[in-house]
Amino acid sequence: MRRSGERRWAFSLPPGATGFVRPGGGPLPETGLSAFRTALYAAARAAGGTVGEVEARAYPRTFHTGCVTGGAAPAVVLCHAHHPWIAFAGQRRDWYRDGFLPPPPWSGVFTDAGFTVLSTGTLTARLGDVDTSALARAEWRQVRAYEIDTLGGLLFNSWD
Numbered sequence: 001m002r003r004s005g006e007r008r009w010a011f012s013l014p015p016g017a018t019g020f021v022r023p024g025g026g027p028l029p030e031t032g033l034s035a036f037r038t039a040l041y042a043a044a045r046a047a048g049g050t051v052g053e054v055e056a057r058a059y060p061r062t063f064h065t066g067c068v069t070g071g072a073a074p075a076v077v078l079c080h081a082h083h084p085w086i087a088f089a090g091q092r093r094d095w096y097r098d099g100f101l102p103p104p105p106w107s108g109v110f111t112d113a114g115f116t117v118l119s120t121g122t123l124t125a126r127l128g129d130v131d132t133s134a135l136a137r138a139e140w141r142q143v144r145a146y147e148i149d150t151l152g153g154l155l156f157n158s159w160d
Helices: 033-047 105-112 137-145 151-155
Strands: 049-051 063-070 075-080 085-089
Touching (some): 033 049, 033 063, 033 105
Antiparallel strands (some): 075 085
16 A cells, blocks of 8 residues: 555666666676577467567667567567567657557467566656666666656667
């Protein structure tokens, strides 16, 4: 039960969500490309489609990408490089502020593989509705410099 005056957050950001390493914080966790690729192929089978190009995260991007083509709902699949979060988009880009798609019917394959599939509501949540207490000052400088105002924009970005 929530106490009066407590804030209920749409999402809580853990350290590493932006892809920045905190001084003295140690290495960031990694979402393995092979785990993503395995889940992507299973999703393509469930969708009645095939896997298109899979691209590993490359600095400064914070995510891996893959495509499920053919089938009923072709989509670009985004996989956060440091946390097991999955999002869907209509086109491949180096960063996202918008353009997120609702999870297709076959997205449950990612959940079964240990990933968290993020809804468009979660991805478009304003940062004021997100627990950002884990963000460092340097991360906030990037957020302001890039004029990021949504959770999806913060998670699936290409900082420099």
